[in-house]
Amino acid sequence: MGYTTPEEWDAHxxxxxxxxxxxxxERRLLDEHVPAPGSGVALDVGCGTGELARHLADSGYRVDAIDYAPAAVDLAHEGSDGTGDITYRVFDIERDFLNDLPHPAYDLITFRLSFAFIRDRTRVMNLLRERLRPDGTVCVITPFAAAVPDSKRGIALDEEEIGLLYSGWTVAxxxxxxxLAFVVLRDPASARVTCAGKKRPSPHALTGAGVVVTDPVGRILLGWSARRGVWELPGGKNDGDEDFLDAAVRELEEETGLKAGRRDARLLALLMDSTHGIPRMTAAVRVTAYSGEPAVTEPDLIRRWEWHEVTDLPALAQRLFTPSAHVIDAVWPGLLTGLPPVHRYPIVPAEVPEPTQQAAEAASLRQEMADRLIEDGWMDSGSTIEAAVRRVPRHRFLPGIMLEDA
Incomplete structure (x- = not known):
């Protein structure tokens, strides 16, 4: 069941x-571990035909039941008997803005048979953690990979994936x-990103490129290396007669399937540290345009690719590969703190073209801020100060800060 679009799910x-x-x-465990508190509100992600949403409503929750397949939401409506407080909505938990959800915070967030279909699981979970009320719970009900045939591997989680799910929670x-695996997650744990190396490399000149590529709204692509237990950027060693930019675009396509031209790659800095006593030189390369969607092409090296919010990186629950951390620091100086030592040799200024959608959103927020300052009497309309406030991209000077806060 390799569905990837709402249309495919509608057909399902x-x-x-x-x-x-x-x-x-499931009903017994739900009643035992997540009973409805007074005025409790639940979010059922990937509600399907609404069976779980109706059970939660019968248990005393007000329920927001969402699914990105309109046909599923229609069936859930039809299956409702009109009792219970349930709001059904077509909503894409990966792409829609969470501010558009019916409620700002929830006592319970559930994924029943839906979590395995989410691509950017780490990012989505980080966003939803912020939507939990104090003492709130995330509950993931999922098939276990060892219990399903290989043909249905895509609907299940294995031990490693469930272990990743536990990261960042005090209670798991x-x-x-x-x-089915019934996973209960409580009390989000604050964390600081840590860096990790890999095993001793084969003796040779360790030179290569790390590639920073972002999607249209500025999210950065990282791959999970199950073998090494780290998140890392696309990239790798350059061949003997290959320069860093050629190596960057080649490795990007070989590892992720994303295609970029040499003209789309910019060399920002050379970064030198050492591993196991061997000098290591990493070229920090920023790819500003590409085509395609990320795909796992070398599963023995990278288990999955995910888009991450840049602002989530300082609190990443899993480790970040050290050279990748150094390359990220070359693009967003000061975002990551406490990095291992590195010799940095800047090639060009770190200023790079901003994703179009992010730039448009920032411009809109600046106009709203200027209007508010004038309305509240802090700034005169038509002044040079107003012109500066509306024009200066203040968020570009605040790496790691959300656009709204900037």
Whole structure:
């Protein structure tokens, strides 16, 4: 079941296909571990036909049931008997703005048979953690990879993926619900990103490139190396007769499937440190344009690619590969603190073209800020100060700060 678009999921539901019904074991664990508090509000992500949402409503929750497939939401509406406080909405948890959800915060956030279909799991979970009320809970109910045939691997999580799910939570419990993994996550734990090296490399001249590439709204692409237990940028060693820019665009395509030209790559700095006593030179390369979507092409090296919010990197729950951290610091100086020592040799200023959508959003926020300052009497309309406030991209001088805060 390799569905990737709302249209494919619509076809799934309109063809009469569905998922296993909510079992007695799930109901018992839900009632035991996440009983509804007074005025409790729940968010059911990937609600499907609404069976879990109706159970939560019967348990006393006000429920926001969301799914990005309109056909699923229609079926959920049809299956409702009108009792219980449930709001159904077509909503893409990965791409839509969470401010558009019906409620600003939740006591319970559930993923039933849906978490395995989320691509940028770390980013989504980081965003949802911020939407939990104090003492709130995230509950993930998922098939386990060892219990499903290889043809259905895409609907399940394995031990490593469940372990990643635990990262960043003080309380992480796992129960069995009729053969499904029932994961309860509570109390988000504050963390600081740590860096990690790899095993001793084969003896040779260690030179290569680390590539920073961002999506249209400024999210950075990182790959999870299960073998090494680190997040890392695309990139790798350059061949003997290959310069850093050629190596960067080649490695980007070989590792992720994203295609870029040499003209789209900018060399920002050379970074030199050492590993196991061997000098290591990393070229910090910024790719400003590309085509395609990230894909796992070398699963023995990188298990998955995810877009991450740049502002989430300082608190990344898992380790970040040291050279990747140095390259990120070359693009956003000061974003990451406490980095291992490195010799930095800047090539060009770190200023790079800004993603179009991010620039447009920042410009809109500047206009709103200027209007508010004039309305509140802090600034005169038509003044040179107003012109500066509307024009200066203040967020470009505040790496790691959300656009709204800048």
């Amino acid at each position: 539901y309109t063809d009469g296909k569905t998922f296993r019904q909510l079992g007695d074991g 419990e796992r129960h069995d619900a009729d053969g």
